[in-house]
Amino acid sequence: MGKVIVEQSISLDGFSTGPDVTNAEPMGVGGEALHEWMYRDVGPSGRNEEAEALLRTSGAVIVGRRMFDLGVDPWGDPPPFHMPVFVITHRPRDPLPRTGGTTYYFVTGGLEDALAQARKSAGDKDVSVFGGADLVRQFLGAGLVDEVRIHLAHLLLGAGTRLFDGLDPANFDAVESWVEAGPSVTHLTLKLRRP
Amino acid sequence: MGKVIVEQSISLDGFSTGPDVTNAEPMGVGGEALHEWMYRDVGPSGRNEEAEALLRTSGAVIVGRRMFDLGVDPWGDPPPFHMPVFVITHRPRDPLPRTGGTTYYFVTGGLEDALAQARKSAGDKDVSVFGGADLVRQFLGAGLVDEVRIHLAHLLLGAGTRLFDGLDPANFDAVESWVEAGPSVTHLTLKLRRP
Incomplete structure:
Protein backbone atom coordinates (compact mmCIF):
# COMPACT_ATOMS: atom_id res chain seq x y z
CA MET A 1 0.00 0.00 0.00
CA GLY A 2 1.35 3.39 -0.98
CA LYS A 3 1.53 6.59 1.04
CA VAL A 4 -1.00 9.40 1.30
CA ILE A 5 0.75 12.52 0.11
CA VAL A 6 -0.16 16.17 0.35
CA GLU A 7 1.61 18.41 -2.11
CA GLN A 8 1.18 22.18 -2.00
CA SER A 9 2.97 25.31 -3.09
CA ILE A 10 2.84 28.02 -0.43
CA SER A 11 4.30 31.46 0.10
CA LEU A 12 6.65 32.42 2.94
CA ASP A 13 3.63 33.91 4.70
CA GLY A 14 1.80 30.61 4.40
CA PHE A 15 -0.75 31.19 1.64
CA SER A 16 -1.65 28.49 -0.85
CA THR A 17 -3.76 30.83 -2.97
CA GLY A 18 -4.10 34.59 -3.25
CA PRO A 19 -7.36 36.36 -2.32
CA ASP A 20 -10.52 36.40 -4.45
CA VAL A 21 -10.40 32.98 -6.07
CA THR A 22 -12.64 32.88 -9.16
CA ASN A 23 -12.94 30.80 -12.30
CA ALA A 24 -10.98 33.48 -14.12
CA GLU A 25 -8.28 33.44 -11.43
CA PRO A 26 -8.37 29.97 -9.83
CA MET A 27 -5.19 30.68 -7.82
CA GLY A 28 -6.58 34.01 -6.56
CA VAL A 29 -5.10 37.44 -7.16
CA GLY A 30 -1.32 37.04 -7.46
CA GLY A 31 -1.51 33.35 -6.59
CA GLU A 32 -0.10 32.12 -9.90
CA ALA A 33 3.28 33.31 -8.60
CA LEU A 34 3.26 30.26 -6.31
CA MET A 67 -10.99 22.70 -6.89
CA PHE A 68 -12.51 20.48 -9.55
CA ASP A 69 -14.98 23.20 -10.59
CA LEU A 70 -12.16 25.73 -10.82
CA GLY A 71 -9.70 23.35 -12.42
CA VAL A 72 -11.59 21.27 -14.94
CA ASP A 73 -11.43 23.87 -17.70
CA PRO A 74 -7.81 24.98 -17.20
CA TRP A 75 -6.70 21.33 -16.87
CA GLY A 76 -8.21 20.72 -20.31
CA ASP A 77 -8.06 17.46 -22.22
CA PRO A 78 -5.81 15.57 -21.74
CA PRO A 79 -5.58 16.72 -18.10
CA PRO A 80 -2.13 16.73 -16.45
CA PHE A 81 -2.94 13.82 -14.12
CA HIS A 82 -2.85 10.74 -16.39
CA MET A 83 -4.49 8.73 -13.60
CA PRO A 84 -7.88 8.46 -11.86
CA VAL A 85 -8.99 11.63 -10.02
CA PHE A 86 -11.52 11.28 -7.18
CA VAL A 87 -13.65 14.38 -6.61
CA ILE A 88 -15.25 14.67 -3.16
CA THR A 89 -18.73 16.12 -3.64
CA HIS A 90 -22.27 16.03 -2.27
CA ARG A 91 -23.83 15.53 -5.72
CA PRO A 92 -23.67 12.08 -7.34
CA ARG A 93 -22.49 12.22 -10.93
CA ASP A 94 -21.37 9.73 -13.56
CA PRO A 95 -17.62 9.33 -14.08
CA LEU A 96 -16.18 11.80 -16.57
CA PRO A 97 -13.53 10.15 -18.73
CA ARG A 98 -10.86 12.22 -20.44
CA THR A 99 -8.05 11.32 -22.77
CA GLY A 100 -4.56 10.44 -21.56
CA GLY A 101 -5.56 8.19 -18.68
CA THR A 102 -7.50 10.65 -16.51
CA THR A 103 -11.05 9.86 -15.45
CA TYR A 104 -12.84 12.05 -12.91
CA TYR A 105 -14.83 9.97 -10.40
CA PHE A 106 -17.34 11.69 -8.10
CA VAL A 107 -17.39 10.38 -4.54
CA THR A 108 -20.20 11.25 -2.12
CA GLY A 109 -19.06 9.32 0.97
CA GLY A 110 -16.55 11.89 2.25
CA LEU A 111 -12.83 11.60 2.96
CA GLU A 112 -12.68 7.98 3.99
CA ASP A 113 -14.73 6.83 1.02
CA ALA A 114 -12.59 8.83 -1.39
CA LEU A 115 -9.42 7.52 0.20
CA ALA A 116 -10.62 3.90 0.04
CA GLN A 117 -11.51 4.25 -3.64
CA ALA A 118 -8.27 6.06 -4.44
CA ARG A 119 -6.17 3.48 -2.60
CA LYS A 120 -7.85 0.65 -4.44
CA SER A 121 -7.24 2.39 -7.72
CA ALA A 122 -3.63 3.32 -6.89
CA GLY A 123 -2.61 -0.19 -5.86
CA ASP A 124 0.97 -0.04 -4.60
CA LYS A 125 1.41 3.56 -5.71
CA ASP A 126 0.74 6.66 -3.60
CA VAL A 127 -2.45 8.66 -3.29
CA SER A 128 -2.01 12.40 -3.77
CA VAL A 129 -4.35 14.80 -1.96
CA PHE A 130 -4.12 17.66 -4.41
CA GLY A 131 -6.30 20.32 -2.80
CA GLY A 132 -7.71 22.79 -2.20
CA ALA A 133 -6.46 23.93 1.17
CA ASP A 134 -9.69 23.03 2.93
CA LEU A 135 -9.47 19.42 1.78
CA VAL A 136 -5.79 19.25 2.73
CA ARG A 137 -6.65 20.47 6.23
CA GLN A 138 -9.40 17.88 6.54
CA PHE A 139 -6.98 15.09 5.62
CA LEU A 140 -4.30 16.44 7.98
CA GLY A 141 -6.80 16.95 10.79
CA ALA A 142 -8.05 13.38 10.39
CA GLY A 143 -4.50 12.03 10.67
CA LEU A 144 -4.66 10.43 7.22
CA VAL A 145 -1.49 11.92 5.71
CA ASP A 146 1.91 10.20 5.58
CA GLU A 147 3.91 12.84 3.80
CA VAL A 148 3.63 16.58 3.17
CA ARG A 149 5.57 18.03 0.25
CA ILE A 150 5.77 21.79 0.51
CA HIS A 151 7.06 23.92 -2.30
CA LEU A 152 7.91 27.09 -0.39
CA ALA A 153 7.99 29.92 -2.92
CA HIS A 154 10.38 32.68 -1.82
CA LEU A 155 7.79 35.41 -1.92
CA LEU A 156 4.97 36.96 0.09
CA LEU A 157 1.35 37.01 -1.03
CA GLY A 158 0.02 39.15 1.83
CA ALA A 159 -3.50 37.72 1.62
CA GLY A 160 -5.41 34.66 0.53
CA THR A 161 -5.97 31.17 1.91
CA ARG A 162 -3.57 30.00 4.61
CA LEU A 163 -2.82 26.33 4.07
CA PHE A 164 -2.27 25.41 7.72
CA ASP A 165 -4.93 27.58 9.38
CA GLY A 166 -7.10 26.04 12.06
CA LEU A 167 -5.18 22.78 12.45
CA ASP A 168 -4.34 21.40 15.87
CA PRO A 169 -0.52 21.59 16.03
CA ALA A 170 -0.51 18.41 18.12
CA ASN A 171 -1.80 16.52 15.07
CA PHE A 172 1.17 17.58 12.96
CA ASP A 173 4.29 15.75 14.05
CA ALA A 174 7.07 15.81 11.44
CA VAL A 175 9.53 13.03 12.23
CA GLU A 176 11.77 13.20 9.18
CA SER A 177 12.50 15.75 6.48
CA TRP A 178 14.21 16.16 3.12
CA VAL A 179 15.07 19.46 1.47
CA GLU A 180 15.85 20.37 -2.13
CA ALA A 181 16.91 23.89 -2.99
CA GLY A 182 15.65 25.71 -6.05
CA PRO A 183 16.57 29.28 -6.98
CA SER A 184 13.14 30.71 -6.18
CA VAL A 185 11.63 27.89 -4.14
CA THR A 186 12.55 25.42 -1.40
CA HIS A 187 11.15 21.90 -1.70
CA LEU A 188 10.53 20.51 1.76
CA THR A 189 9.25 16.96 2.30
CA LEU A 190 8.03 16.07 5.76
CA LYS A 191 7.23 12.58 6.94
CA LEU A 192 4.42 12.77 9.50
CA ARG A 193 3.89 10.46 12.43
CA ARG A 194 0.51 8.75 11.93
CA PRO A 195 -1.70 8.74 15.03
CA MET B 1 29.83 48.56 5.21
CA GLY B 2 28.18 45.33 6.29
CA LYS B 3 24.72 44.03 5.54
CA VAL B 4 21.50 44.53 7.46
CA ILE B 5 20.31 41.06 8.44
CA VAL B 6 17.03 39.81 9.81
CA GLU B 7 17.20 36.46 11.54
CA GLN B 8 14.05 34.75 12.79
CA SER B 9 12.81 31.30 13.67
CA ILE B 10 9.28 30.70 12.41
CA SER B 11 6.84 27.81 12.25
CA LEU B 12 5.46 26.28 9.04
CA ASP B 13 2.32 28.34 9.63
CA GLY B 14 4.38 31.51 9.83
CA PHE B 15 4.45 32.34 13.54
CA SER B 16 7.54 33.81 15.20
CA THR B 17 6.05 33.52 18.69
CA GLY B 18 3.14 31.63 20.18
CA PRO B 19 0.12 33.45 21.67
CA ASP B 20 0.07 35.27 25.04
CA VAL B 21 3.62 36.58 25.24
CA THR B 22 4.49 37.45 28.86
CA ASN B 23 7.64 37.90 30.91
CA ALA B 24 7.19 34.35 32.15
CA GLU B 25 6.78 33.08 28.57
CA PRO B 26 8.62 35.53 26.32
CA MET B 27 8.16 33.27 23.27
CA GLY B 28 4.43 32.89 23.97
CA VAL B 29 2.61 29.66 24.68
CA GLY B 30 4.42 26.85 22.86
CA GLY B 31 6.78 29.30 21.17
CA GLU B 32 9.95 27.91 22.72
CA ALA B 33 9.54 24.99 20.29
CA LEU B 34 10.73 27.39 17.56
CA MET B 67 11.83 42.47 23.16
CA PHE B 68 14.40 44.10 25.43
CA ASP B 69 11.94 44.20 28.34
CA LEU B 70 11.09 40.53 27.83
CA GLY B 71 14.65 39.44 27.11
CA VAL B 72 16.90 41.34 29.49
CA ASP B 73 16.38 38.96 32.40
CA PRO B 74 16.56 35.66 30.47
CA TRP B 75 19.59 36.94 28.54
CA GLY B 76 21.31 37.43 31.89
CA ASP B 77 24.88 38.56 32.39
CA PRO B 78 26.92 37.99 30.29
CA PRO B 79 24.21 38.24 27.59
CA PRO B 80 24.59 36.03 24.49
CA PHE B 81 25.35 38.97 22.17
CA HIS B 82 28.94 39.94 23.03
CA MET B 83 28.48 43.15 21.03
CA PRO B 84 26.57 46.46 21.32
CA VAL B 85 22.77 46.12 21.35
CA PHE B 86 20.67 49.12 20.29
CA VAL B 87 17.20 49.24 21.84
CA ILE B 88 14.61 51.35 20.01
CA THR B 89 12.49 53.11 22.62
CA HIS B 90 10.62 56.33 23.34
CA ARG B 91 12.23 56.78 26.76
CA PRO B 92 15.80 58.07 26.95
CA ARG B 93 17.97 56.03 29.27
CA ASP B 94 21.66 55.74 30.04
CA PRO B 95 23.59 52.90 28.39
CA LEU B 96 23.48 49.67 30.39
CA PRO B 97 26.84 47.89 30.25
CA ARG B 98 27.05 44.15 30.86
CA THR B 99 29.97 41.77 31.00
CA GLY B 100 31.26 39.90 27.96
CA GLY B 101 31.15 42.79 25.49
CA THR B 102 27.42 43.58 25.50
CA THR B 103 26.22 47.10 26.24
CA TYR B 104 22.56 48.04 25.79
CA TYR B 105 22.17 51.48 24.20
CA PHE B 106 18.75 53.15 24.16
CA VAL B 107 17.91 54.99 20.95
CA THR B 108 14.97 57.41 20.73
CA GLY B 109 15.29 58.51 17.09
CA GLY B 110 13.53 55.51 15.52
CA LEU B 111 14.70 52.99 12.94
CA GLU B 112 17.03 55.18 10.96
CA ASP B 113 18.73 56.54 14.07
CA ALA B 114 19.20 53.05 15.48
CA LEU B 115 20.52 51.76 12.17
CA ALA B 116 22.98 54.66 11.85
CA GLN B 117 24.33 54.07 15.36
CA ALA B 118 24.47 50.30 14.88
CA ARG B 119 26.27 50.65 11.53
CA LYS B 120 28.82 52.98 13.03
CA SER B 121 29.38 50.57 15.87
CA ALA B 122 29.55 47.48 13.62
CA GLY B 123 32.09 48.95 11.21
CA ASP B 124 32.59 46.46 8.38
CA LYS B 125 30.52 43.79 10.11
CA ASP B 126 26.79 43.21 9.69
CA VAL B 127 23.93 44.69 11.69
CA SER B 128 21.43 42.13 12.96
CA VAL B 129 17.79 43.15 13.42
CA PHE B 130 16.91 40.64 16.11
CA GLY B 131 13.22 41.36 16.71
CA GLY B 132 10.50 41.28 17.73
CA ALA B 133 8.30 40.67 14.72
CA ASP B 134 6.94 44.21 14.72
CA LEU B 135 10.43 45.70 14.45
CA VAL B 136 11.37 43.21 11.72
CA ARG B 137 8.31 44.24 9.72
CA GLN B 138 9.19 47.91 10.14
CA PHE B 139 12.68 47.29 8.78
CA LEU B 140 11.37 45.16 5.91
CA GLY B 141 8.64 47.67 5.10
CA ALA B 142 11.17 50.50 5.02
CA GLY B 143 13.35 48.55 2.56
CA LEU B 144 16.31 48.56 4.93
CA VAL B 145 17.06 44.81 4.93
CA ASP B 146 19.69 43.08 2.78
CA GLU B 147 19.27 39.52 3.93
CA VAL B 148 16.59 37.48 5.70
CA ARG B 149 17.68 34.31 7.49
CA ILE B 150 14.68 32.15 8.29
CA HIS B 151 14.94 29.12 10.50
CA LEU B 152 11.80 27.27 9.47
CA ALA B 153 10.92 24.90 12.30
CA HIS B 154 9.07 21.84 11.00
CA LEU B 155 6.05 22.31 13.22
CA LEU B 156 2.82 24.24 13.52
CA LEU B 157 2.06 26.70 16.32
CA GLY B 158 -1.55 27.39 15.33
CA ALA B 159 -1.60 30.86 16.90
CA GLY B 160 0.68 33.73 17.85
CA THR B 161 2.48 36.51 16.01
CA ARG B 162 2.84 36.09 12.27
CA LEU B 163 6.25 37.38 11.22
CA PHE B 164 5.26 38.54 7.74
CA ASP B 165 1.76 39.90 8.42
CA GLY B 166 0.82 43.24 6.94
CA LEU B 167 3.82 43.67 4.67
CA ASP B 168 3.42 44.79 1.08
CA PRO B 169 4.55 41.77 -0.97
CA ALA B 170 5.93 44.14 -3.59
CA ASN B 171 8.52 45.30 -1.04
CA PHE B 172 9.85 41.77 -0.58
CA ASP B 173 11.84 40.68 -3.60
CA ALA B 174 14.13 37.71 -2.94
CA VAL B 175 16.75 37.56 -5.67
CA GLU B 176 19.02 34.81 -4.34
CA SER B 177 18.69 32.04 -1.79
CA TRP B 178 20.70 29.48 0.14
CA VAL B 179 19.30 26.49 2.00
CA GLU B 180 20.75 24.31 4.75
CA ALA B 181 18.83 21.27 5.93
CA GLY B 182 18.54 20.33 9.58
CA PRO B 183 16.58 17.38 10.92
CA SER B 184 13.83 19.49 12.49
CA VAL B 185 14.43 22.83 10.79
CA THR B 186 15.25 24.30 7.39
CA HIS B 187 17.65 27.24 7.31
CA LEU B 188 16.72 29.54 4.43
CA THR B 189 18.74 32.64 3.61
CA LEU B 190 17.20 35.13 1.18
CA LYS B 191 19.02 38.02 -0.37
CA LEU B 192 16.56 40.87 -0.92
CA ARG B 193 16.65 43.45 -3.66
CA ARG B 194 17.04 46.85 -2.02
CA PRO B 195 14.63 49.49 -3.37
Missing part, protein backbone atom coordinates in the same frame (compact mmCIF):
# COMPACT_ATOMS: atom_id res chain seq x y z
CA HIS A 35 3.64 28.02 -9.36
CA GLU A 36 6.18 30.09 -11.24
CA TRP A 37 9.01 27.89 -9.95
CA MET A 38 7.68 25.09 -12.14
CA TYR A 39 8.35 27.09 -15.26
CA ARG A 40 11.25 29.26 -14.15
CA ASP A 41 13.55 27.00 -12.13
CA VAL A 42 14.70 24.84 -15.00
CA GLY A 43 18.01 23.03 -14.69
CA PRO A 44 20.82 22.48 -17.21
CA SER A 45 18.62 19.91 -18.95
CA GLY A 46 16.07 22.64 -19.69
CA ARG A 47 13.65 20.75 -17.47
CA ASN A 48 12.43 21.30 -13.95
CA GLU A 49 12.97 17.97 -12.26
CA GLU A 50 10.92 18.85 -9.19
CA ALA A 51 7.96 19.82 -11.36
CA GLU A 52 8.31 16.62 -13.35
CA ALA A 53 8.40 14.66 -10.10
CA LEU A 54 4.92 15.89 -9.13
CA LEU A 55 2.61 12.89 -9.02
CA ARG A 56 5.41 10.58 -10.26
CA THR A 57 4.90 8.18 -7.36
CA SER A 58 1.12 8.52 -7.33
CA GLY A 59 -1.49 6.24 -8.81
CA ALA A 60 -4.56 8.29 -7.89
CA VAL A 61 -5.45 11.87 -7.01
CA ILE A 62 -8.09 13.28 -4.66
CA VAL A 63 -9.45 16.82 -5.09
CA GLY A 64 -12.23 18.84 -3.51
CA ARG A 65 -15.32 19.73 -5.50
CA ARG A 66 -14.48 23.42 -5.61
CA HIS B 35 14.18 27.42 19.16
CA GLU B 36 14.44 23.73 19.96
CA TRP B 37 16.47 23.14 16.81
CA MET B 38 19.33 25.07 18.42
CA TYR B 39 19.62 22.51 21.17
CA ARG B 40 18.38 19.39 19.41
CA ASP B 41 19.94 19.46 15.96
CA VAL B 42 23.50 18.90 17.01
CA GLY B 43 25.94 17.43 14.50
CA PRO B 44 28.63 14.75 14.90
CA SER B 45 30.75 17.35 16.71
CA GLY B 46 28.11 17.63 19.41
CA ARG B 47 27.58 21.24 18.33
CA ASN B 48 24.90 22.94 16.30
CA GLU B 49 26.81 24.85 13.66
CA GLU B 50 23.82 26.89 12.53
CA ALA B 51 23.12 28.02 16.09
CA GLU B 52 26.77 28.92 16.56
CA ALA B 53 26.66 30.90 13.31
CA LEU B 54 23.96 33.20 14.69
CA LEU B 55 25.42 36.71 14.92
CA ARG B 56 28.83 35.43 13.79
CA THR B 57 29.03 38.02 11.01
CA SER B 58 27.39 40.77 13.04
CA GLY B 59 29.01 43.64 14.90
CA ALA B 60 25.85 45.15 16.37
CA VAL B 61 22.29 44.14 17.17
CA ILE B 62 19.02 46.09 17.07
CA VAL B 63 16.01 45.07 19.17
CA GLY B 64 12.64 46.59 19.95
CA ARG B 65 11.89 47.89 23.42
CA ARG B 66 9.37 45.17 24.16
